Amino acid sequence: MRERLEQLNKEALEELCHIGNSQLVQDLRVKYLGKKGRLTEILRGMGKLSAEERPIIGQLANTVRENIEQKLEEVKVAIEKKEIEAKLQRESLDVTLPGRPIQVGNRHPLTLVIEQIEDVFLGMGFTVAEGFEVEQDYYNFEALNLPKDHPARDMQDSFYITEEILMRTHTSPVQARTMEKMEGEVPVKIICPGRVYRRDNDDATHSHVFTQIEGLMVGENVRMSDLKGVLLEFAQQMFGENAGIRLRPSFFPFTEPSAEVDVTCMCGGEGCKICKNTGWIEVLGSGMVHPRVLEMAGYDSEKYTGFAFGLGVERIAMKKYDIDDIRQFYTNDLRFLKQFNRV
Numbered sequence: 372m373r374e375r376l377e378q379l380n381k382e383a384l385e386e387l388c389h390i391g392n393s394q395l396v397q398d399l400r401v402k403y404l405g406k407k408g409r410l411t412e413i414l415r416g417m418g419k420l421s422a423e424e425r426p427i428i429g430q431l432a433n434t435v436r437e438n439i440e441q442k443l444e445e446v447k448v449a450i451e452k453k454e455i456e457a458k459l460q461r462e463s464l465d466v467t468l469p470g471r472p473i474q475v476g477n478r479h480p481l482t483l484v485i486e487q488i489e490d491v492f493l494g495m496g497f498t499v500a501e502g503f504e505v506e507q508d509y510y511n512f513e514a515l516n517l518p519k520d521h522p523a524r525d526m527q528d529s530f531y532i533t534e535e536i537l538m539r540t541h542t543s544p545v546q547a548r549t550m551e552k553m554e555g556e557v558p559v560k561i562i563c564p565g566r567v568y569r570r571d572n573d574d575a576t577h578s579h580v581f582t583q584i585e586g587l588m589v590g591e592n593v594r595m596s597d598l599k600g601v602l603l604e605f606a607q608q609m610f611g612e613n614a615g616i617r618l619r620p621s622f623f624p625f626t627e628p629s630a631e632v633d634v635t636c637m638c639g640g641e642g643c644k645i646c647k648n649t650g651w652i653e654v655l656g657s658g659m660v661h662p663r664v665l666e667m668a669g670y671d672s673e674k675y676t677g678f679a680f681g682l683g684v685e686r687i688a689m690k691k692y693d694i695d696d697i698r699q700f701y702t703n704d705l706r707f708l709k710q711f712n713r714v
């Protein structure tokens with residue numbers, strides 16, 4: 372039995388010298404010292420020993436157990452140290468590597484132009500209102516004096532969702548909604564930027580989605596001259612202090628009289644390719660709010676008057692940045708978008 376114990380001692384220490392990971396340490400602990408391990412197996416023969424031999428062998432067995440345990444511990448510590456070092460090595464960071472540049476976005480050219488226009492009107496005491504892109508037929512047409520089957524509806528081919536709901540064809544429904552919400556209070560003085568939708572075949576100058584800014588002012592004694600004054604101020608702030616405006620008679624069902632407004636071109640009126648040598652660029656539709664529109668929204672048209680206008684943002688952005696294809700605004704080509712700085 373003594374030889375068996377000594378042999379076990381030798382074998383265990385020998386085997387422990389050759390192992391390489393901490394899981395094996397645990398396996399060997401079980402193999403040699405576990406309940407069903409080699410040492411226990413040898414000690415099962417203790418009963419057969421004489422009374423003198425038993426304490427001696429018992430002591431030897433304890434020594435062997437201690438030897439193995441100590442070795443196990445030593446090996447375990449050494450392996451863990453090695454494993455930690457290997458992990459540190461694996462996960463080491465090279466702080467001298469150059470960083471990856473973060474892509475910085477910039478604002479969309481339409482956003483830039485909208486913000487610029489908003490600033491101009493905020494400066495004149497207007498506030499910014501919001502409407503819905505999915506709109507009721509009532510607000511998009513009827514409340515604007517465009518009853519069902521009115522021929523002027525043909526001017527705006529529409530995307531209908533149901534009989535009564537459509538993608539708004541212009542931002543003008545915000546006029547009716549705002550006046551309804553104000554419940555007859557004056558002054559009403561809002562602008563409303565937003566997307567609008569029309570059934571159109573997309574090409575360089577047409578897009579089925581585009582952006583408008585609506586304007587509305589209602590109060591006592593609001594006159595056509597106020598409209599002209601506000602639009603002239605707008606033109607001069609947007610296009611330079613020498614810019615002028617020109618009103619041409621037009622027709623919109625929700626205004627009477629109605630006018631289309633041109634602004635002096637950036638060329639100063641001399642004529643260039645942008646204005647096709649006319650010296651003017653057409654920027655908006657406008658007029659005095661039709662009495663029926665005021666009445667439908669709950670305003671007394673004998674007491675109050677108002678003006679309204681709707682301008683196309685893409686048209687202005689295209690002139691301002693010399694962009695020749697309206698689809699550029701909606702196809703989101705980064706090479707295009709990156710040309711607009713963040714001011």
Ligand code: DAH
Nearest residue numbers: 541543656657658679680681
């Ligand atoms: N809603 C018109 C359009 O989309 C533009 C317009 C014209 C708006 C005259 C107005 C206005 O507010 O008074 O063509």
